[in-house]
Amino acid sequence: MIEARNLVKRYGAKTAVNDLSFTVTPGHVTGFLGPNGAGKSTTMRMVVGLDRPTSGTATVGGKPYAEHRTPLAEVGTLLEAKAVHKGRSAHDHLLALAQSQGIGRRRVAEVIDLVGLHDVARKRAGGFSLGMGQRLGIASALLGDPATIILDEPVNGLDPDGVLWIRTLLRGLAAEGRTVFVSSHLMSEMALTAERLVIVGRGRLLADTTVDDLIASATDRPVVVRSPQAGELGRLLVSAGASVTDVEVGELSVTGTTAERIGQVAAERGIVLHELHTEKASLEQVYMALTRDSREYTTDDEPQRADQQQEVAA
Ligand SMILES: Nc1ncnc2c1ncn2[C@@H]1O[C@H](COP(=O)(O)OP(=O)(O)OP(=O)(O)O)[C@@H](O)[C@H]1O
Ligand SMILES: [Mg+2]
Numbered sequence: 001m002i003e004a005r006n007l008v009k010r011y012g013a014k015t016a017v018n019d020l021s022f023t024v025t026p027g028h029v030t031g032f033l034g035p036n037g038a039g040k041s042t043t044m045r046m047v048v049g050l051d052r053p054t055s056g057t058a059t060v061g062g063k064p065y066a067e068h069r070t071p072l073a074e075v076g077t078l079l080e081a082k083a084v085h086k087g088r089s090a091h092d093h094l095l096a097l098a099q100s101q102g103i104g105r106r107r108v109a110e111v112i113d114l115v116g117l118h119d120v121a122r123k124r125a126g127g128f129s130l131g132m133g134q135r136l137g138i139a140s141a142l143l144g145d146p147a148t149i150i151l152d153e154p155v156n157g158l159d160p161d162g163v164l165w166i167r168t169l170l171r172g173l174a175a176e177g178r179t180v181f182v183s184s185h186l187m188s189e190m191a192l193t194a195e196r197l198v199i200v201g202r203g204r205l206l207a208d209t210t211v212d213d214l215i216a217s218a219t220d221r222p223v224v225v226r227s228p229q230a231g232e233l234g235r236l237l238v239s240a241g242a243s244v245t246d247v248e249v250g251e252l253s254v255t256g257t258t259a260e261r262i263g264q265v266a267a268e269r270g271i272v273l274h275e276l277h278t279e280k281a282s283l284e285q286v287y288m289a290l291t292r293d294s295r296e297y298t299t300d301d302e303p304q305r306a307d308q309q310q311e312v313a314a
Contacts, residue, residue: 001026001179002047002148007056009042009203016042018203019056024181024196026147029174031194031211032183033287035295039203040183041079044152048077060148072101072144078137078151086126090117090136093125097140111139116165130157138169148179155189167193187284191215199287201294211283218281218289222253223262226275233271237262250274 002024009017017039024030032040045051047058049065058064060075068074085093094108112121115135120128125136134154141149149170155163163186170193174180181198184190190197191211199207207214227233227250234244234252242257254262259278266273 001062002058002060002150002181003062004043004047004058005056007043007046007058008054009039009046009051010054015203017046017053020200020203020205021056022198022205022208024179024198026177026179027174028195029170029180029182029193030196030198031190032181032198032200033185033187033190034183034200034206035291036185037202038200038291038294040200041152042203043200044077044079044150044181044183047150048075048079050079070101070144072097072103072146074144074146075148075150076141076144076146077149078134078141078154086124088125089122090125090128090132090139091121093136094139094143098143101144103143107143107145111142114142114169115139131159131162134158134162134166138166142173146178149173149181151180151182153183153185155184155186163189187282187287191283199290201291204294206290206294214286214290215281215283218286220255221281222255222279223257223259224275224277224279225252225254225262225273226250227252227266227271227273229271232269233262233266236265236269240265253279 005021007017007020008015020039020043032044034040042051046053047060047065061068065071065075088096091108091112094111095105098104098108112118115138117132117135117139120132125133128136134157138151138154141151155166158166167189170180170182182194194211196210197207197214198205224247225233230246230250230252234246237244237254237257240257243255245253247253259276263273263276
């Protein structure tokens, strides 16, 4: 369990984390989302005591990280994948870490197998690919068999095989009753991995919810209609105030109304329908809408509000 209460972190004039409160509960994967610079890594660092909050508190398993006598057994973290001694082998890196915490050799061998580094465990970690480095970082995080796992962008740069491996691993760890808190920018991947989400923008909490509820909250999803009388139906819907786009012959995409209303109009006019459904929103669509006003770095084709432009320029 991770609890953040009114966390604030200021770096000079910059407020990286702004009165952030949330709870990450055990038993499922919780995704930590937000645009670049939203304060995710800063929050994670504060949770594990690498950064001191300006105000507010963060606890893991009911205590501040620093108060745990065997922190690796309480919290496993992957914050900086390449934070290993380049000259050491993966095995020796893990062994050194294990010995500093009174963890036995057998556990080192176990985590090496668990992350699939068996064949390269005696090779210098400095020569590892990004994916191998991520696996080593995850092995370090799992070394103490922790109840809570905190990973900052673990799928960054991984190939599809590695992405699938992390998804399966994280879901498995959560199913064992652990608390799994993981940041990512890959929305489609998060939709498959996480059950809950904490979303931040400019250091503030934007949502603390489940993936399902967030997706269901999407408003004005298009309704797809297929009908041999699509033209007639389209004209009726437009005159009733809806926006209608011809997708192809006999198929319309309609916004500004509901599937129920379209069904009603069609029935009243004796129009035959072959299909009528409301499109499911994607996590990416809902996330983009939710964070639109909190993105610090946007591209030219996404007009910014004047106040944001000033803030970025300042
Ligand atoms: N040590 C620091 N000194 C000054 N500013 C910092 C420091 N660390 C972070 N910041 C600033 O705090 C804000 C939040 O940064 P943070 O790295 O937590 O964001 P993030 O959500 O992890 O972003 P990303 O998705 O790009 O990893 C940013 O504006 C960043 O520039
Ligand atoms: Mg970050």
